[in-house]
Amino acid sequence: MLKMNHLSKVYRTEVVETYALRDFNIDVKEGEFVAVTGPSGSGKTTFLTIAGLLETFSGGEYHLDGIEVSQLNDNARSKIRNEKIGFIFQAFNLIPDLNVYDNIEVPLRYRGMKGAERKQRIMDSLERVGLSSRAKHYPAELSGGQQQRVAIARALAGSPRLLLADEPTGNLDTQMARGVLELIEDIHRDGATIVMVTHDPELAARAQRNVHIIDGQVVDLSEEPRFHSHPEETTQSQR
Amino acid sequence: MFGYYFELALCSLKRNKVLTALMVLAIALGIGASMTTLTVLHVLSGDPLPDKSAKLYYPQLDPRDLSGMHPGAEPPNQVSWMDGMNLLKAGRADRQALMTGGAVAIQPAESAIDPFFEDARFTTRDFFSMFDVPFQYGHAWGKAEDDNDARLVVLSQRINDKLFGGVDSTGKTLRMGGKDFRIVGVLDSWRPTPHFYDLTTGNYSESEGVYLPLLTAIDLKFPFNGSRDCWGNGTNADMKTGLCTWMQFWVQLDTPAKASAYKQFLINYSSQQKSLGVYQREPNVRLRGLMQWLDYSKVVPSDVHLQLWLALGFLVVCLVNTVGLMLAKFLRRSGELGVRRALGASRGSVFAQLLVEAGTVGLVGGIGGLLLAVLGLWFVRMQPSDYAALAHLDLPMLAATFFLAVSATLVAGLLPAWRACVLAPAPQLKAA
Numbered sequence: 001m002l003k004m005n006h007l008s009k010v011y012r013t014e015v016v017e018t019y020a021l022r023d024f025n026i027d028v029k030e031g032e033f034v035a036v037t038g039p040s041g042s043g044k045t046t047f048l049t050i051a052g053l054l055e056t057f058s059g060g061e062y063h064l065d066g067i068e069v070s071q072l073n074d075n076a077r078s079k080i081r082n083e084k085i086g087f088i089f090q091a092f093n094l095i096p097d098l099n100v101y102d103n104i105e106v107p108l109r110y111r112g113m114k115g116a117e118r119k120q121r122i123m124d125s126l127e128r129v130g131l132s133s134r135a136k137h138y139p140a141e142l143s144g145g146q147q148q149r150v151a152i153a154r155a156l157a158g159s160p161r162l163l164l165a166d167e168p169t170g171n172l173d174t175q176m177a178r179g180v181l182e183l184i185e186d187i188h189r190d191g192a193t194i195v196m197v198t199h200d201p202e203l204a205a206r207a208q209r210n211v212h213i214i215d216g217q218v219v220d221l222s223e224e225p226r227f228h229s230h231p232e233e234t235t236q237s238q239r
Numbered sequence: 240m241f242g243y244y245f246e247l248a249l250c251s252l253k254r255n256k257v258l259t260a261l262m263v264l265a266i267a268l269g270i271g272a273s274m275t276t277l278t279v280l281h282v283l284s285g286d287p288l289p290d291k292s293a294k295l296y297y298p299q300l301d302p303r304d305l306s307g308m309h310p311g312a313e314p315p316n317q318v319s320w321m322d323g324m325n326l327l328k329a330g331r332a333d334r335q336a337l338m339t340g341g342a343v344a345i346q347p348a349e350s351a352i353d354p355f356f357e358d359a360r361f362t363t364r365d366f367f368s369m370f371d372v373p374f375q376y377g378h379a380w381g382k383a384e385d386d387n388d389a390r391l392v393v394l395s396q397r398i399n400d401k402l403f404g405g406v407d408s409t410g411k412t413l414r415m416g417g418k419d420f421r422i423v424g425v426l427d428s429w430r431p432t433p434h435f436y437d438l439t440t441g442n443y444s445e446s447e448g449v450y451l452p453l454l455t456a457i458d459l460k461f462p463f464n465g466s467r468d469c470w471g472n473g474t475n476a477d478m479k480t481g482l483c484t485w486m487q488f489w490v491q492l493d494t495p496a497k498a499s500a501y502k503q504f505l506i507n508y509s510s511q512q513k514s515l516g517v518y519q520r521e522p523n524v525r526l527r528g529l530m531q532w533l534d535y536s537k538v539v540p541s542d543v544h545l546q547l548w549l550a551l552g553f554l555v556v557c558l559v560n561t562v563g564l565m566l567a568k569f570l571r572r573s574g575e576l577g578v579r580r581a582l583g584a585s586r587g588s589v590f591a592q593l594l595v596e597a598g599t600v601g602l603v604g605g606i607g608g609l610l611l612a613v614l615g616l617w618f619v620r621m622q623p624s625d626y627a628a629l630a631h632l633d634l635p636m637l638a639a640t641f642f643l644a645v646s647a648t649l650v651a652g653l654l655p656a657w658r659a660c661v662l663a664p665a666p667q668l669k670a671a
Contacts, residue, residue, distance in 0.1 A: 049665040082583020110583040
């Protein structure tokens with residue numbers, strides 16, 4: 001589903017070159033749930049934005065669903081983002097002036113979907129995240145957990161094959177975080193590929209596979225799927 | 240997607256009311272000032288006879304003596320009695336009319352109305368058909384009446400309303416200058432703008448109240464209105480000579496070939512007059528079309544052009560301010576735009592969305608500008624100039640107001656929209 005070979009991302013100024021990713025290799029199979037961990041500044045978010053075609057890369061190859069994306073123009077990249085990728089952000093990134101319904105509608109509008117189908121998808125996804133009654137509410141009228149569930153509904157409505165989550169529970173308390181994670185696992189069970197950047201060892205432990213990034217490179221890439229890892233053990237081992 | 244972008248634009252306008260109000264105000268002020276001056280220019284420089292002007296020509300001859308002659312000099316703007324009558328009798332055009340302005344004392348039969356002076360046009364009959372003058376009642380006089388000193392008159396609608404309450408007055412008698420005239424026609428509303436057929440009585444003056452056969456008016460020595468230019472032994476006392484120009488002569492020529500032939504006729508006529516010793520100068524003729532004649536005569540006052548340039552300059556200043564305000568508004572929303580990009584909006588989609596928003600600001604600004612233009616034109620109408628009363632917004636200018644407002648704002652929105660749509664989405668998402 002997502003394969004990067006010797007990928008690099010360099011930020012250049014007149015005097016210095018900074019490698020955010022260097023000789024970066026990763027292969028995420030269709031239907032996998034991968035957690036990406038690493039210290040702050042290690043390149044996790046850069047990896048995620050490149051994976052989501054929100055940023056270009058300096059070198060190497062990136063194949064997304066079998067398509068080499070480096071030569072795609074903006075329209076083609078936008079179309080892939082719209083049709084194949086769903087995003088969940090730590091800060092929710094809902095549009096404050098739009099109500100819940102209209103927020104979820106945004107990606108469907110860009111897909112050129114007819115009104116009746118848009119409505120059906122929006123109501124289905126709202127029901128799935130348990131917020132059917134909040135369709136007319138504005139983000140400011142919702143709790144953090146509810147906002148993140150709206151963001152998940154927005155991603156769900158587009159039926160993405162790849163869900164990219166950047167610290168999806170970073171701004172939530174434990175109880176809300178658990179609810180959000182359960183939703184993500186639900187989406188995974190339905191067949192979507194999940195790549196989740198997280199600092200939280202408990203969350204990482206719920207993924208099938210962990211990828212650790214340090215200084216822009218993948219280290220300790222475990223090839224063994226971990227379907228039934230125990231969060232407590234992982235947490236202790238991190239201490 | 241246009242409908243969606245328009246919904247988003249309305250939503251965005253409500254978001255920051257102060258910034259929106261400033262943008263709308265800037266556009267409205269610029270558009271209001273521009274449309275006020277543009278409307279005045281439009282009214283003053285319009286084609287007075289759009290369906291006919293291409294066939295109407297104003298011949299000019301040069302019967303002056305040699306004093307003050309210099310190469311390339313333009314011939315006089317009017318014709319002499321002698322030349323006018325010669326050209327009229329030659330009848331080489333499809334239609335032709337010789338005319339001058341005048342004034343008559345009207346003595347109404349109705350005792351409740353005091354006698355009054357009224358502007359008149361002394362003309363030959365083709366005036367009416369050549370200029371498509373509309374009749375409410377009756378008709379123009381015939382060819383025979385042009386030549387036999389007939390006491391006939393055609394009234395304007397205004398005078399017919401004043402004297403006869405607007406009813407059909409044809410066949411009735413009107414006393415003017417101590418003589419009785421039979422009314423043969425009453426015009427419908429008619430005010431060509433500019434007053435093209437005789438600019439010596441005012442570029443934008445109202446149409447005359449009464450129309451009399453030329454020879455009748457001259458024989459009765461009715462007072463003449465306008466300007467005259469005499470040379471040599473020419474005097475104001477005897478204008479039935481070739482030594483004073485004071486009349487207007489118009490011709491209708493239905494094809495360009497006829498126009499060329501007529502110009503050659505004017506040259507031949509001038510040569511013949513010179514060979515007869517009547518003219519002293521070499522043939523110096525012009526045959527300008529109606530619109531060329533108005534351009535040549537610089538009918539539109541120069542201050543109107545100056546005001547227009549000032550207003551357009553002000554519009555540019557307003558637009559520059561709008562660019563700044565729009566830039567601030569769009570870049571402030573970089574977080575939202577980043578989210579939209581992440582969710583599948585291409586750069587082009589974001590650009591289109593922001594341009595629709597700019598166009599919406601222009602539309603609202605256009606409404607404000609329209610109100611200001613209506614106010615501005617009211618002020619113009621209060622001014623003591625002969626064109627002031629004409630300053631009204633018509634349908635084309637109404638459409639032009641919104642076209643100018645929206646297109647100007649779209650131009651102003653190009654840079655802000657472009658700057659906002661090329662922002663990399665990833666940093667905006669972190670900042671959102």
